[in-house]
Amino acid sequence: MWPDSVAMLRLLAALPLLIWIYLLIARGGFWRISHQTNPGAAESAGRRVSAPMSRVIAVIPARNEVASIGTAVSSLLRQQFEGSLQVIVVDDGSTDGTAAAALAAAHAAGAAARLTLIHGAPLAPGWTGKLWALHQGIEAAQALAPDYLLLTDADIEHERGCLAGLLANAEAGQRDLVSYMVELSVDTPAERCLIPAFVFFFLKLYPPRWIASPRSRTAGAAGGCILIRARALQRIGGISALRSEIIDDCALARAVKDSGGRLWLGLTHSARSLRRYGSFAEIGGMISRTAFSQLRHSYWLLAATLLGLTVTYLLPPLLLFTRDPVSVALGLAAWILMSACYLPMVLFYGLSAAWSACLPAIAAFYAGATVHSAVQYGLGRGGLWKGRAQDLNA
Numbered sequence: 001m002w003p004d005s006v007a008m009l010r011l012l013a014a015l016p017l018l019i020w021i022y023l024l025i026a027r028g029g030f031w032r033i034s035h036q037t038n039p040g041a042a043e044s045a046g047r048r049v050s051a052p053m054s055r056v057i058a059v060i061p062a063r064n065e066v067a068s069i070g071t072a073v074s075s076l077l078r079q080q081f082e083g084s085l086q087v088i089v090v091d092d093g094s095t096d097g098t099a100a101a102a103l104a105a106a107h108a109a110g111a112a113a114r115l116t117l118i119h120g121a122p123l124a125p126g127w128t129g130k131l132w133a134l135h136q137g138i139e140a141a142q143a144l145a146p147d148y149l150l151l152t153d154a155d156i157e158h159e160r161g162c163l164a165g166l167l168a169n170a171e172a173g174q175r176d177l178v179s180y181m182v183e184l185s186v187d188t189p190a191e192r193c194l195i196p197a198f199v200f201f202f203l204k205l206y207p208p209r210w211i212a213s214p215r216s217r218t219a220g221a222a223g224g225c226i227l228i229r230a231r232a233l234q235r236i237g238g239i240s241a242l243r244s245e246i247i248d249d250c251a252l253a254r255a256v257k258d259s260g261g262r263l264w265l266g267l268t269h270s271a272r273s274l275r276r277y278g279s280f281a282e283i284g285g286m287i288s289r290t291a292f293s294q295l296r297h298s299y300w301l302l303a304a305t306l307l308g309l310t311v312t313y314l315l316p317p318l319l320l321f322t323r324d325p326v327s328v329a330l331g332l333a334a335w336i337l338m339s340a341c342y343l344p345m346v347l348f349y350g351l352s353a354a355w356s357a358c359l360p361a362i363a364a365f366y367a368g369a370t371v372h373s374a375v376q377y378g379l380g381r382g383g384l385w386k387g388r389a390q391d392l393n394a
């Protein structure tokens with residue numbers, strides 16, 4: 001190599017190393033998983049606070065969820081906490097017996113009186129399907145004057161103390177919205193490869209410490225398990241204020257924080273997803289469904305994102321094939337830092353530490369899914385969820 005080209009290569013090789021140093025020490029400690037799961041996050045002023053007796057209404061939008069709705073409903077009706085819990089299931093046009101499965105689960109739990117089943121109205125113009133179903137459930141919940149609303153999905157199983165932990169967290173920190181990133185399935189090879197990285201990338205984009213800080217504008221939540229004060233939801237104008245949002249959980253968190261509310265997001269083993277992804281194509285479709293919406297449908301942001309992914313994740317291993325020992329060392333150092341940053345997430349999911357070295361290949365898959373999302377949007381197809389097209393290019 002010519003001297004000038006060697007110098008340029010070394011400058012390029014230093015970029016991913018600098019990026020990973022920044023991510024490790026200055027991105028809100030998003031990778032420190034023990035900090036996101038520590039019950040101490042529910043403490044205020046150094047003391048643990050118990051939740052007072054609260055009236056909670058859980059709202060579950062459900063569309064063709066017969067395989068999981070029974071378990072989800074049963075797990076909620078068996079929650080142990082100081083207070084009362086009613087469950088509202090909004091059957092959003094299911095054709096597979098979802099409604100009957102929900103009722104059967106409530107009867108089996110001996111708590112049929114605490115379940116309300118609503119047969120959802122046809123999708124209203126300007127609404128996304130999930131938010132329209134949630135809106136109908138929340139409208140019914142308001143008649144019961146709840147202190148809190150638990151917005152959860154039909155494929156989430158909650159351990160008995162899950163709600164008590166959420167309530168204690170909200171009361172301890174005087175928070176208006178607290179959310180768990182539930183434990184996702186890693187049963188299949190595709191899930192083991194891609195799902196921990198999905199959570200890792202989410203936390204990197206929305207560092208929980210920044211979400212919880214009133215001094216930061218960062219706001220985020222995980223839609224599978226959100227506890228929100230009823231008055232905070234009223235303050236932002238209700239779910240109708242978000243009616244067209246595709247990434248509805250983060251939009252809700254943004255609205256609550258902008259209205260002066262306090263947030264918290266963390267990881268948990270006390271609530272888990274029952275949804276399984278059997279193939280790489282299924283996970284790719286899940287990513288593609290919202291990826292371009294996350295980029296605000298900007299092809300300039302798409303190009304910048306792909307460039308950032310290439311420099312941050314793909315360049316370090318590629319540098320190992322150069323003939324310059326300094327560039328090789330810089331690339332190896334960046335890859336080691338990348339793996340160290342990802343390792344806590346891998347261990348959280350009970351996987352072999354060797355998976356932490358696979359992040360460059362995993363990032364390439366996510367880059368491809370993001371490009372696919374942009375192509376689908378450009379072709380006017382958008383994403384498909386539960387038989388409905390969403391995020392269409394008008």
